[in-house]
Amino acid sequence: MRLIRRGFRASDLLVLAAALAVAGVATVLLVRNGNEVSKAGTRELLITDLLRRENDLYDLSYSLLNGHADPSNVRWVERDVAQQIEELETHHREADLADVFTADRAFRQALSKELELLEAGEYSAALELQRRSIFPKHRAVSRELSAAMSDFDERRSTLSARETRISIIASFVAALGIALVTLIASRSRRDRAAAEAAQLAIENQRLRDQNAIAELVRQVARSAEKTESVPRLLERTIGLVCFFAGWPLGHVWLRGTEGRLEPTNIWHCEETGRFRSFRRATEDMAAAGEEGLAGRAARSGRPEWLDDIGATDLPRAAAARAEGVTASLAFPILSNGEVVAVLEMFTDRPSPAHRALDGIAGALAVQLGEIISRKAVDVERSRLAAIVASTDDSMLTTTPGGRITSWNRAAAEHSGYSAEEIIGRPITVLFPDELQREFGQLLERLERGETVRNFELKLRKRSGELADISVTVTPLGGKRGFAITSRDITELRQTQMRYRTLVEQLPLMTYVDEPTIDEDGFWKSSYVSPQIEAILGFTPEEWNAMPYSAHIHEDDRERVIAGHAEVYSTLCDYDDEYRLVHKDGSTVWVRDAMTFVRDDSGEALYAQGYTVDITKQKTYEQELDRLLARERAQNEELRELDRLKDEFVALVSHELRTPLTSIRGYLELVLDGQAGKVNDQQLQFLGVVERNADRLQRLVGDLLFIAQVDAGRLTLELERTDAVRIAREAIEAASPIAADKDVELRLDAHDGALLVGDRSRLAQLIDNLVSNAIKFTPAGGRVLVRVASTPTGVTIEVADTGMGIPADEQARLFQRFFRTAAASSQAIPGTGLGLAISKAIVDAHEGAIAVTSEEGHGTTFRVSIPTQVDSIEVAA
Amino acid sequence: MRKVLVADDDADIRTLVALRLRYAGFEVVEAEDGEQALELVATERPELCVLDVTMPKVDGFEVTRRLRANAETERLPVILLTARAQSRALAEGIAAGANDYVPKPFRADDLIARVKAELEGRV
Numbered sequence: 001m002r003l004i005r006r007g008f009r010a011s012d013l014l015v016l017a018a019a020l021a022v023a024g025v026a027t028v029l030l031v032r033n034g035n036e037v038s039k040a041g042t043r044e045l046l047i048t049d050l051l052r053r054e055n056d057l058y059d060l061s062y063s064l065l066n067g068h069a070d071p072s073n074v075r076w077v078e079r080d081v082a083q084q085i086e087e088l089e090t091h092h093r094e095a096d097l098a099d100v101f102t103a104d105r106a107f108r109q110a111l112s113k114e115l116e117l118l119e120a121g122e123y124s125a126a127l128e129l130q131r132r133s134i135f136p137k138h139r140a141v142s143r144e145l146s147a148a149m150s151d152f153d154e155r156r157s158t159l160s161a162r163e164t165r166i167s168i169i170a171s172f173v174a175a176l177g178i179a180l181v182t183l184i185a186s187r188s189r190r191d192r193a194a195a196e197a198a199q200l201a202i203e204n205q206r207l208r209d210q211n212a213i214a215e216l217v218r219q220v221a222r223s224a225e226k227t228e229s230v231p232r233l234l235e236r237t238i239g240l241v242c243f244f245a246g247w248p249l250g251h252v253w254l255r256g257t258e259g260r261l262e263p264t265n266i267w268h269c270e271e272t273g274r275f276r277s278f279r280r281a282t283e284d285m286a287a288a289g290e291e292g293l294a295g296r297a298a299r300s301g302r303p304e305w306l307d308d309i310g311a312t313d314l315p316r317a318a319a320a321r322a323e324g325v326t327a328s329l330a331f332p333i334l335s336n337g338e339v340v341a342v343l344e345m346f347t348d349r350p351s352p353a354h355r356a357l358d359g360i361a362g363a364l365a366v367q368l369g370e371i372i373s374r375k376a377v378d379v380e381r382s383r384l385a386a387i388v389a390s391t392d393d394s395m396l397t398t399t400p401g402g403r404i405t406s407w408n409r410a411a412a413e414h415s416g417y418s419a420e421e422i423i424g425r426p427i428t429v430l431f432p433d434e435l436q437r438e439f440g441q442l443l444e445r446l447e448r449g450e451t452v453r454n455f456e457l458k459l460r461k462r463s464g465e466l467a468d469i470s471v472t473v474t475p476l477g478g479k480r481g482f483a484i485t486s487r488d489i490t491e492l493r494q495t496q497m498r499y500r501t502l503v504e505q506l507p508l509m510t511y512v513d514e515p516t517i518d519e520d521g522f523w524k525s526s527y528v529s530p531q532i533e534a535i536l537g538f539t540p541e542e543w544n545a546m547p548y549s550a551h552i553h554e555d556d557r558e559r560v561i562a563g564h565a566e567v568y569s570t571l572c573d574y575d576d577e578y579r580l581v582h583k584d585g586s587t588v589w590v591r592d593a594m595t596f597v598r599d600d601s602g603e604a605l606y607a608q609g610y611t612v613d614i615t616k617q618k619t620y621e622q623e624l625d626r627l628l629a630r631e632r633a634q635n636e637e638l639r640e641l642d643r644l645k646d647e648f649v650a651l652v653s654h655e656l657r658t659p660l661t662s663i664r665g666y667l668e669l670v671l672d673g674q675a676g677k678v679n680d681q682q683l684q685f686l687g688v689v690e691r692n693a694d695r696l697q698r699l700v701g702d703l704l705f706i707a708q709v710d711a712g713r714l715t716l717e718l719e720r721t722d723a724v725r726i727a728r729e730a731i732e733a734a735s736p737i738a739a740d741k742d743v744e745l746r747l748d749a750h751d752g753a754l755l756v757g758d759r760s761r762l763a764q765l766i767d768n769l770v771s772n773a774i775k776f777t778p779a780g781g782r783v784l785v786r787v788a789s790t791p792t793g794v795t796i797e798v799a800d801t802g803m804g805i806p807a808d809e810q811a812r813l814f815q816r817f818f819r820t821a822a823a824s825s826q827a828i829p830g831t832g833l834g835l836a837i838s839k840a841i842v843d844a845h846e847g848a849i850a851v852t853s854e855e856g857h858g859t860t861f862r863v864s865i866p867t868q869v870d871s872i873e874v875a876a
Numbered sequence: 877m878r879k880v881l882v883a884d885d886d887a888d889i890r891t892l893v894a895l896r897l898r899y900a901g902f903e904v905v906e907a908e909d910g911e912q913a914l915e916l917v918a919t920e921r922p923e924l925c926v927l928d929v930t931m932p933k934v935d936g937f938e939v940t941r942r943l944r945a946n947a948e949t950e951r952l953p954v955i956l957l958t959a960r961a962q963s964r965a966l967a968e969g970i971a972a973g974a975n976d977y978v979p980k981p982f983r984a985d986d987l988i989a990r991v992k993a994e995l996e997g998r999v
């Protein structure tokens with residue numbers, strides 16, 4: 001500017017000198033000169049215009065950035081701005097000022113490059129760039145501009161001087177008057193143009209500063225769009241501002257959770273390791289920050305400047321002095337009128353003019369504050385948008401009058417209506433006419449300002465199909481309409497229906513108890529299935545109207561209350577049988593089984609269970625118990641009888657045998673002649689005594705045998721034995737009797753017939769059969785014993801030619817004490833036990849005995865014994 | 877003469893058995909019950925005992941058990957006489973330690989033979 005003024009003064013002198021000369025030719029030249037000056041003013045004006053337009057574009061860019069959250073919009077605006085700036089540059093070139101704006105553009109490009117590097121975290125590369133450009137570079141651009149302008153001015157002065165010299169040479173012809181007039185005109189025009197140019201240059205410098213700040217803020221804003229967290233954004237911002245200003249140290253204070261301003265570890269430091277104690281002093285300030293520079297800025301809400309922090313009595317003054325920190329600037333970041341953070345920067349270099357920094361601080365304070373508050377909203381908004389889009393619940397909003405204003409993906413899918421076709425239409429199109437009344441009720445409740453939750457109604461889909469839905473409607477604030485979420489519960493309903501019908505078909509009553517207790521500590525039923533009426537006579541409503549304990553039979557009440565109290569605390573399953581009282585007063589036995597349904601944390605949500613009528617089973621059980629008790633008593637009685645019988649048998653055995661022993665023993669003594677000589681008649685009489693004693697002894701033996709069989713104590717002494725040999729011995733023993741009766745007794749057997757059996761029992765068997773046969777066979781008759789081996793065992797046949805047994809008596813033949821009519825009438829001796837004993841022996845050997853007989857012709861007994869007897873002891 | 881003890885509460889049978897044994901050449905000591913039998917075993921030291929099972933005070937099984945429990949008489953031969961013919965009684969007798977078992981009514985020859993067999997078996 002000074003150069004320009006000086007230029008103008010030099011030209012003044014020349015013009016005054018020239019005024020003394022002839023000025024004829026000068027008039028033309030001066031007119032030309034005036035044109036040049038006017039041309040220079042026009043250029044300045046053009047530059048100003050361009051810069052203003054650029055500035056306007058930046059403003060537009062901010063307003064767009066602030067008004068639109070959508071980054072694609074911002075990008076679009078940026079593209080637009082960049083395009084327009086390029087257009088402006090084209091104009092610059094056209095205006096023959098390309099050199100100036102090329103430099104300006106190079107600066108902008110360098111700045112962009114540096115920011116990219118910073119954003120990529122390549123600080124050293126950015127630092128290198130900064131050494132070459134940034135603010136000093138910007139000032140250099142300004143200098144270049146000034147230089148270019150003074151150059152232009154000088155060229156113009158030279159031109160003027162040259163023109164003046166020409167005018168001196170040619171002036172003598174010019175008239176002084178004309179020259180003076182021209183001079184005055186020319187000078188006033190030139191002065192005016194020069195003054196205008198100077199003003200414009202100042203204005204342009206201001207605009208340049210402003211645009212540079214605008215560029216910085218724009219970069220901060222762009223960085224903000226890419227940065228998720230606020231602290232990270234602040235870290236980048238402080239870095240950018242420091243780089244921009246060429247200040248080596250920056251720090252961020254944040255509003256803590258308790259609302260106090262607190263120092264953070266967010267720093268920008270040009271060189272790692274520098275200002276260490278100053279930084280430590282800062283971080284140690286903690287709550288004392290309110291006292292310091294940052295606190296001041298936070299309180300005033302404006303940037304606070306200190307030329308030399310070390311010269312103050314502020315908390316960090318000592319640390320500042322020690323490390324040479326001088327100029328300090330702190331500026332607050334305001335969000336919704338509140339200071340959310342304070343950015344402070346420090347330098348140890350001579351402080352540059354801080355007007356531009358104030359500008360930066362002011363612009364950033366507003367810009368960042370807006371970004372921070374917008375970021376919070378954006379994050380929330382995009383989160384909500386994602387939820388609305390991804391949920392499976394239908395979500396829509398309506399106007400207060402019920403016109404649909406938004407419609408999410410799930411709503412479109414469930415209803416079949418796309419957002420395009422449904423938005424703007426009344427919500428009633430979704431509800432069938434017959435259900436409008438229900439919908440009306442919903443509206444009434446909404447009009448009262450209520451939030452309606454889980455209201456169930458039917459929806460008509462686009463296809464005409466009806467769906468069950470559950471809706472929750474929330475009035476939007478400020479009577480702006482309603483937000484509605486709806487869930488399709490058709491399937492749920494159907495499933496519920498299926499389960500309910502199934503449950504209510506079961507021959508038992510089911511229930512759900514909620515964890516609210518009645519006076520006796522029972523959980524209250526929220527559901528009791530209708531079967532209760534069939535079981536207990538009460539309807540579910542009547543049932544629930546009374547406390548549960550009132551339904552329990554008084555004898556069981558205490559136990560059931562205690563049982564429930566226990567499971568309510570342990571949450572174990574309950575399963576018990578007790579009595580309930582029917583509505584008609586009768587007693588109903590039930591089985592009550594209950595289980596608890598719990599949530600993930602194990603807390604009981606509710607209890608569910610069933611109650612079955614077990615009265616019938618109980619009756620059966622009781623009957624059964626009674627029968628069992630009776631049977632047990634009978635068994636006991638039988639055992640007692642058995643024991644008595646055993647005793648009796650032992651007694652009989654002893655009491656009959658003892659006298660028999662004496663009778664026989666002494667008889668034997670006499671018959672042996674040990675007591676003196678016995679004459680023939682005595683001998684004959686004693687023979688009768690002996691025979692009858694023998695009979696008595698056999699009878700006792702038979703009775704004892706039968707008693708043993710009855711007691712299941714017939715024991716076989718098994719061994720390998722030969723049935724033929726046993727039969728032969730039996731026949732030999734019986735031969736004298738047969739001979740006495742003149743009955744032929746013969747054995748018909750070829751080889752040995754081996755088997756496993758009790759030899760003495762088998763002998764007893766054959767004795768019985770043979771003596772029977774002889775007994776019932778008249779003189780001259782015949783008894784034939786046949787023994788033969790078969791593949792599975794041995795058969796023994798005893799056939800006689802006796803009187804035979806009538807068919808009607810054959811079946812009873814093996815019963816004990818049974819005697820045929822003939823045997824009785826003919827006084828044939830016998831006890832009626834022989835065949836019963838024989839059958840018992842055969843049975844014990846797991847064999848079979850059968851009789852064939854023809855009256856008057858004879859009888860045949862056939863015994864078959866299997867070769868092998870499995871068990872040693874066999875019950876008869 | 878070898879000494880044999882006969883114990884039976886039934887005097888008829890006791891006399892009969894004693895007679896038979898005397899005829900057969902044995903010296904016989906008679907006891908009316910189990911208690912007396914045990915006393916006589918101690919005082920008379922018989923070489924064999926014929927004991928009725930069913931006796932008052934101490935029965936034949938118990939006498940046998942006590943004889944077996946005493947070191948001096950543990951090897952004294954015992955023949956049990958019984959009218960209880962069941963195998964259970966036989967088993968109990970053997971378990972008590974009797975050498976032989978003769979069911980009533982018995983034949984005199986049979987009893988003498990068993991007594992002789994026991995005594996000879998011991999010699």
